[in-house]
Amino acid sequence: RIAYVNGRFLPQREATVHIEDRGYQLADAVYEVWALFDGKLTDAEGHFTRLERSLSELRIPMPMSRRALTLVLREAVRRNRIRDGLVYLQVSRGVAPRDHAFPTQPVAPAMVITVSAVDRVAAEIRAAKGIGVITTPENRWGRCDIKTVGLLPNALAKQKAREAGATEAWFVDELGFVTEGASSNAWIVDGEGRLRTRDANANILRGITRHTLLDVIAQAGLEVDERPFTPDEAVAAQEAFITGAGTLVLPVIAVDGRPVGKGAPGPVAARLRRLYIERARATAI
Numbered sequence: 329r330i331a332y333v334n335g336r337f338l339p340q341r342e343a344t345v346h347i348e349d350r351g352y353q354l355a356d357a358v359y360e361v362w363a364l365f366d367g368k369l370t371d372a373e374g375h376f377t378r379l380e381r382s383l384s385e386l387r388i389p390m391p392m393s394r395r396a397l398t399l400v401l402r403e404a405v406r407r408n409r410i411r412d413g414l415v416y417l418q419v420s421r422g423v424a425p426r427d428h429a430f431p432t433q434p435v436a437p438a439m440v441i442t443v444s445a446v447d448r449v450a451a452e453i454r455a456a457k458g459i460g461v462i463t464t465p466e467n468r469w470g471r472c473d474i475k476t477v478g479l480l481p482n483a484l485a486k487q488k489a490r491e492a493g494a495t496e497a498w499f500v501d502e503l504g505f506v507t508e509g510a511s512s513n514a515w516i517v518d519g520e521g522r523l524r525t526r527d528a529n530a531n532i533l534r535g536i537t538r539h540t541l542l543d544v545i546a547q548a549g550l551e552v553d554e555r556p557f558t559p560d561e562a563v564a565a566q567e568a569f570i571t572g573a574g575t576l577v578l579p580v581i582a583v584d585g586r587p588v589g590k591g592a593p594g595p596v597a598a599r600l601r602r603l604y605i606e607r608a609r610a611t612a613i
């Protein structure tokens with residue numbers, strides 16, 4: 329595996345960052361993840377736009393233009409000879425003596441890229457089986473719309489899911505509604521067959537897969553209600569699923585061990601997964 333670190337490509341095991349990198353010490357960094365189909369970046373523009381927004385919310389300058397970044401991302405993919413996988417990009421404010429406030433002297437942002445392979449056959453087998461999720465109280469900060477590397481609550485939630493024999497954790501707010509998954513957005517197909525997902529103005533990450541899927545859904549002539557749902561509503565629903573660059577559209581068949589609908593992946597999620605992948609392949613750059 330070849331990594332990119334601050335202008336250089338090198339074997340990943342030799343790739344290092346400075347111990348006073350603010351991403352390492354303070355989670356003062358943002359990231360993006362693109363799915364790769366046939367070596368191409370999926371939903372490229374959406375992820376670039378969100379990256380720029382995350383950076384601007386933290387007042388970190390964009391380390392290079394979109395055009396240049398596209399070339400570097402492609403070069404990272406090429407050097408790893410990966411066709412299907414994920415590209416991870418992280419940008420931190422940079423290296424400075426430890427102090428919570430921003431460095432007084434301007435520092436260059438630090439940028440890291442890694443590429444990993446995904447077995448698309450195994451992913452389809454997993455999608456055909458579906459996954460279980462658990463629920464856990466929402467305990468993240470008020471700016472979940474910024475894609476920062478401050479992922480400790482997400483990591484703890486995911487570990488809780490794993491220990492319960494589940495794959496994903498859904499955060500539940502104080503009103504009893506699901507906000508989103510630890511690394512995905514959450515959806516149901518309600519009793520009337522209407523799609524439902526929490527609206528993106530709430531304190532959630534505005535998933536790029538979610539955004540593209542809304543378009544796919546509109547084109548397929550299906551209806552969506554951008555409204556939150558409870559875990560009980562998910563259990564009573566016909567279907568549930570999650571979306572994200574890593575999971576695409578993945579059926580959820582149980583919530584806290586309670587079967588969703590018939591307890592098996594349903595036709596709507598299967599169709600949307602197929603349509604999303606078709607769109608991704610057709611638009612990847």
Ligand code: PMP
Pocket residue numbers: 361508509510511512513533534535536537538571572573574
């Ligand atoms: N919510 C959270 C908390 C996430 O970490 C992710 C994955 N990065 C998502 C939603 C899905 O976002 P996307 O579709 O852009 O991958």
